[in-house]
Amino acid sequence: MVNVFDIEVQARPDVFKQKEQENSVLQEKEEIEKNETIYDRTSFMTTFSTDAYLEDFYTKVEDPAMQMVLKFLPLIACRIGSIDRLLDFGAGPTIHVAATFRDYAKELHLADYLPQNREELIAWKENRSRFDWSTPLKMILTQEGSAWEQLQEMITRTRNKVHGIYHCDCFQNPSVDCPSHLHGTFDVIVTIFCVEYCCNSYEEYKNAIKNIAGQIKSGGHFIMGGILEETWCSFGGRKFTCLYITKEMMLEALKEAGLELLENDKTCNFYEINGMFMICARRI
Numbered sequence: 454m455v456n457v458f459d460i461e462v463q464a465r466p467d468v469f470k471q472k473e474q475e476n477s478v479l480q481e482k483e484e485i486e487k488n489e490t491i492y493d494r495t496s497f498m499t500t501f502s503t504d505a506y507l508e509d510f511y512t513k514v515e516d517p518a519m520q521m522v523l524k525f526l527p528l529i530a531c532r533i534g535s536i537d538r539l540l541d542f543g544a545g546p547t548i549h550v551a552a553t554f555r556d557y558a559k560e561l562h563l564a565d566y567l568p569q570n571r572e573e574l575i576a577w578k579e580n581r582s583r584f585d586w587s588t589p590l591k592m593i594l595t596q597e598g599s600a601w602e603q604l605q606e607m608i609t610r611t612r613n614k615v616h617g618i619y620h621c622d623c624f625q626n627p628s629v630d631c632p633s634h635l636h637g638t639f640d641v642i643v644t645i646f647c648v649e650y651c652c653n654s655y656e657e658y659k660n661a662i663k664n665i666a667g668q669i670k671s672g673g674h675f676i677m678g679g680i681l682e683e684t685w686c687s688f689g690g691r692k693f694t695c696l697y698i699t700k701e702m703m704l705e706a707l708k709e710a711g712l713e714l715l716e717n718d719k720t721c722n723f724y725e726i727n728g729m730f731m732i733c734a735r736r737i
């Protein structure tokens with residue numbers, strides 16, 4: 454049984470239940486380290502379980518990285534304000550990014566590489582999904598200062614604004630298979646825990662960021678969440694490779710892609726907690 458009050462406490466910036474979580478993350482790491490297999494991107498197609506991913510990260514939302522996103526994304530969205538078109542690039546089977554921008558964007562677009570994830574997104578859009586998004590969505594409502602009674606309205610509004618669900622591939626240019634008139638027209642692209650899991654080298658990482666950034670219109674925003682200085686991550690009881698990058702490498706990759714953290718621009722931000730980061734930069 455989920456203790457919703459507990460989750461609310463976790464969602465607050467000042468009272469992250471750090472120690473307790475560190476212990477459980479350590480325990481999980483020890484368990485997973487016993488299983489020597491580390492899957493790379495070539496096995497994504499067959500080893501990524503959509504159901505296990507949702508279950509692991511979005512039922513109780515105990516993972517500090519996911520909590521960070523749910524905590525900071527509503528603040529970033531509020532600062533950016535009204536926009537025409539948003540794309541969640543590498544959305545996986547998730548809709549929390551779309552829900553966060555439901556009141557700001559006229560159109561929400563979702564893209565993922567894996568067919569099983571796109572199928573889940575389509576099922577959600579068509580109200581066929583069995584996954585219950587209440588916990589993460591209530592955390593977003595709390596961050597906004599909105600009442601939980603608005604949950605159903607939040608879901609309906611998000612659903613109605615989802616205009617398209619596409620295949621994407623950060624190694625291709627164009628990186629998203631949306632209708633061609635949409636290419637390069639996104640005011641905001643969000644990509645969370647995606648790029649470092651797909652790339653095997655820094656060259657690939659820089660190229661992937663360029664390909665994603667190429668879909669943002671000039672002056673638009675690039676929001677990325679990721680992990681610094683890690684070589685693997687785990688979900689669904691399996692280990693996946695993760696490219697080791699430092700903050701400096703990440704910032705250099707953004708710069709080369711024409712993305713700047715502008716000074717005196719209140720929409721540009723960088724947050725980092727224990728190697729997890731969120732950045733909002735502008736395409737110049």
Ligand SMILES: C[S@@+](CC[C@H](N)C(=O)[O-])C[C@H]1O[C@@H](n2cnc3c(N)ncnc32)[C@H](O)[C@@H]1O
Binds near residue numbers: 542
């Ligand atoms: C860890 S999941 C993140 C999902 C979601 N953004 C979230 O925050 O929960 C990583 C995602 O990257 C996607 N992915 C894998 N290879 C990709 C590629 N070449 N281009 C774009 N996305 C890719 C996977 O399908 C998966 O959904």
